[in-house]
Amino acid sequence: MKLLIISDSHGSKRFATGISKHIKQKGPFDYLIHCGDGLTDLDMMDVPCPVISVRGNCDLFATAPEKTVLKTDACTIFITHGHLFSVKRTLSQLSSAAKTAQCAIALYGHTHQQGMNYIDSVYCINPGALNNGQFAELTFNQENKPIPVFFNLTD
Numbered sequence: 001m002k003l004l005i006i007s008d009s010h011g012s013k014r015f016a017t018g019i020s021k022h023i024k025q026k027g028p029f030d031y032l033i034h035c036g037d038g039l040t041d042l043d044m045m046d047v048p049c050p051v052i053s054v055r056g057n058c059d060l061f062a063t064a065p066e067k068t069v070l071k072t073d074a075c076t077i078f079i080t081h082g083h084l085f086s087v088k089r090t091l092s093q094l095s096s097a098a099k100t101a102q103c104a105i106a107l108y109g110h111t112h113q114q115g116m117n118y119i120d121s122v123y124c125i126n127p128g129a130l131n132n133g134q135f136a137e138l139t140f141n142q143e144n145k146p147i148p149v150f151f152n153l154t155d
Helices: 013-026 039-044 092-100
Strands: 003-006 031-034 051-053 067-071 076-080 105-107 115-119 122-126 134-140 146-152
Touching: 003 013, 013 039, 013 134, 031 039, 039 051, 076 092, 092 105, 092 115, 092 122, 115 146, 122 146
Parallel strands: 003 031, 031 051, 076 105, 105 122
Antiparallel strands: 003 134, 067 076, 115 122, 134 146
């Protein structure tokens, strides 16, 4: 299982093009996941795999859900933007929501900060903000533990 995770693209055509190039160079991917804020930017990307997206606080007219769950052979993943779970202050609400949904991983955005935290048995992973060039790939080891790799198109 190989996932490409983006969030907070906020209309960045430059980095949308960069994601399309990354997909061609590093693919194939099983899914592209957009964690909200800039869902219309997906129209600027050449994405040859299924897309899963959730609505962020800036996706005012989007019809995507505010949260969803992806069930894979590797694990079950909770996906949200994060603003509804106060992720700028704490990850405990996000972790709790993921556990309630029986998910071992929570993908989110909103803070524009890349990273992974392990909170109350849940891996909380933020790909960063694509409008700053940040995104992540996610694979899994033999024990189905997540292995995120963080990228920055400005490097």
